[in-house]
Amino acid sequence: MLYYAKAGAELRFILSAPDSLIYPTSRRSSYIYLPMRFLFFLFLLVSFESGAQVSTDSAAFFIKDIYRQTLSEEKAYSWLTTLTKDIGHRLSGSENSLKAIEWAKKTMDTLSFDNVWLQPVMVPHWERGVSEQVVMVSKAIGAHSLNALALGNSPGTGPKGIRAEVVEVKSLDELRGLPDFMVEGKIVFFNRPMDLGLTSTFSAYGGAADQRTSGPVAAAEKGAIGCAIRSLSTRQDDSPHTGMTQLSDQIDNIPSIALSTNDANFLSDALKKGPVELVIYTHCKMYEDALSYNVIGEIKGSTHPEEIILVGGHFDSWDIGEGAHDDGSGCMHAMEVLYRLKKMGYKPIRTLRCVLFMNEENGLKGGRAYADSSFANNEYHLAAIESDAGGFTPQSFGISAGANTSLDTAMSHMAGFMELLEPYDIELKAGGGGADIGPLKPKAGVLMGLRPDSSRYFDFHHSDLDVLENVHPRELAAGAAALTSLVFLIDQYGIGK
């Protein structure tokens, strides 16, 4: 692409972009424009003081400035840099998670919110211990070390390790259909790839994740002594992807690991040449539950302080990489929403609350503790919005209704103001929310989730690739701007009941 003065097409492209709605690109006209803009902004701030709704023209103007400031400052990215590089990953119950909590509390304390507090919650405390060692032994091709990670919550093999022949299956159904003797004493290898033909990688993940969440228990029920799964990844590479596996309280749980997609193919190819044994050493262990905290910041509403608009993410991450997309990005998004509105002089009608939930990854204790406390205090969440799908360019918000809300009514009411986000390519779509805000459903107006472009999310998810370098500052900022705009719009215009 060039900038070709005589080629009208690109020029029209530029002029038709949303920026030209308000911000002229020519320097000359901005000299006239800037003072006008400042006066209008002053007028808006006075309107906000009154606690009454502003016109949609004023709202469009304000949203334009939300985007302008958020994209220019890249505040979420600057916080995320500190979180990922100075602290790092933060599994529930870990020392790092407490450092992160302390940092978030201290940071929010500097932002002039009305209240900042820690909400105690007991969380599972699982540790990986020293690195996993996994070796594949095959008569046909010899012994090879494989890239693997223990699955979260799973028991370790201990220093003696386990060694057994591998039986490969593509699904839980296929495993259950095997005669027991083919599984007893073996290591079950689930090797169904994510279906990349699906448009959303979340759908592809949803279609393959049962292998990780339920595979190890299903294998144990058939008498297996260990379980390996193909990493839930959208790429062929050497990075294994961990994640929670469910435990059984009926039978002994077995050690379980994820293999990198390259090594899953390698193992599968070896199995075509004859029997293969896996030797697995994992040193993970579940400890007593530990004390942890949700981190909460709040700006009180002027006219309807009893109606809460929550925006949040989960602050725990897996214990590899840096939890940059999952879900450092969502947490920094949530902090930026309140920071940005405060910095712009906005006085909310309702109460705005930013919540960093602990322990989404392997327990959801933070989300449940928050809802329990909220119900005990008779709170009403007009809207609870979660960002937990990565720091990529936002495409839409998904919406679900709380127990006493009509989704149709809410969606048709909100369609009126969501048009203001159309220039930013943000839509409203039925369905969605987030794991942490799910427990609020009985007493919430609407539950919503930010849906960014999902193309790259599962390249990194739960692996050592989920680091700051794979988050783009401008894409992260676009998510923060979309969330800030949505919170502003719901605060102004409600959800229609």
Place this chain on the structure above:
Amino acid sequence: MLYYAKAGAELRFILSAPDSLIYPTSRRSSYIYLPMRFLFFLFLLVSFESGAQVSTDSAAFFIKDIYRQTLSEEKAYSWLTTLTKDIGHRLSGSENSLKAIEWAKKTMDTLSFDNVWLQPVMVPHWERGVSEQVVMVSKAIGAHSLNALALGNSPGTGPKGIRAEVVEVKSLDELRGLPDFMVEGKIVFFNRPMDLGLTSTFSAYGGAADQRTSGPVAAAEKGAIGCAIRSLSTRQDDSPHTGMTQLSDQIDNIPSIALSTNDANFLSDALKKGPVELVIYTHCKMYEDALSYNVIGEIKGSTHPEEIILVGGHFDSWDIGEGAHDDGSGCMHAMEVLYRLKKMGYKPIRTLRCVLFMNEENGLKGGRAYADSSFANNEYHLAAIESDAGGFTPQSFGISAGANTSLDTAMSHMAGFMELLEPYDIELKAGGGGADIGPLKPKAGVLMGLRPDSSRYFDFHHSDLDVLENVHPRELAAGAAALTSLVFLIDQYGIGK
């Protein structure tokens, strides 16, 4: 994000994604589903043979399969890998550009199109020569080498180089307002950054690009002997971004370079401490025009072969990096559209043509030659669609009307079928097209341009960072799928006149 079986929110998210419209995520139901899908597909292929329109339900089904196959196969990425790694960058008139043309022709020859041909076109032949050397000399902070690239088409300094004091300005207006004696014999330094507060980086580019396109001539008119511009980049880094500068035939053109954004800041900071001289050696030179070619592939229409639907990009690139996003991506998109529809057994009603235009970057000769030839042959382009904004996740198509078409009529007609792309987050927006297809406007129905997410484009554009590693295969595939679907829809339903 975890896959938490008991947390209903995420499950609903997954179920509400477009994939679930047709493709069940459970393995069990797909056993029943697959044969049904195959039968329906056979039925569709028979419908296509008849050359008549299919129902929108059938179209939705076919588009689902376009996405499925395109995302799974990642064909455009595989071609782009060959183009970037085996051939590399391909400036008009270069040996590499001829290698690329030969490769594209040979590749298309294997794809069973009806016609593949080369269209001769004379193009400018500018060469950079050996690497630029730029040194900044300041009494206050000493001598420092700067990262720079000569601007495309600009004359070189030759082996003697130039050396002069620097005068910094922020705009053409500021330069023109300076007294001549402050500019005469100096090197003018344009240092206005792209405005990152704008939502579209194309707007930010449009607002800063006059410095590169018109700055050197404006500086020469005031008596400057050289010109340096701040790179048009969205990042602070050490990679300079080149691009075309316009030449004057009234006065002597002067050597001009782009400095990396880091070095632009460094130079500007030095100027705050006292006078600074730049020493510039560039070895670029314009040669005689060279013979080159547009590469064209075609599938003839069954019922209306006289109506052409063109999809294209430009095949030349700057002479650094690999021209991966600009515009290898657009060219591979165009090839994949015809490849995919052919592979799926689709028989088009209209004639589909894929055009790889030569010399968009520094002359637009390919686009003009194509239009001249088309007009001479009395051809009618029902739609000409360009992909020249990178291989990122597509967000919308921009549309402009040809000389004898009503934009309103076309848009309201197309709105009917563009709804089928709504599940893929693709919209239709007024305005847009592309530089290469611009010359077709007098005899085209509509001109359209693919608009991908622009967040990262100008991080790489015209620099050594525009390489395959910065193209994501799935994002590239999403663009190919969107273009293929659009071409299919226009072929089926026309543009409403």
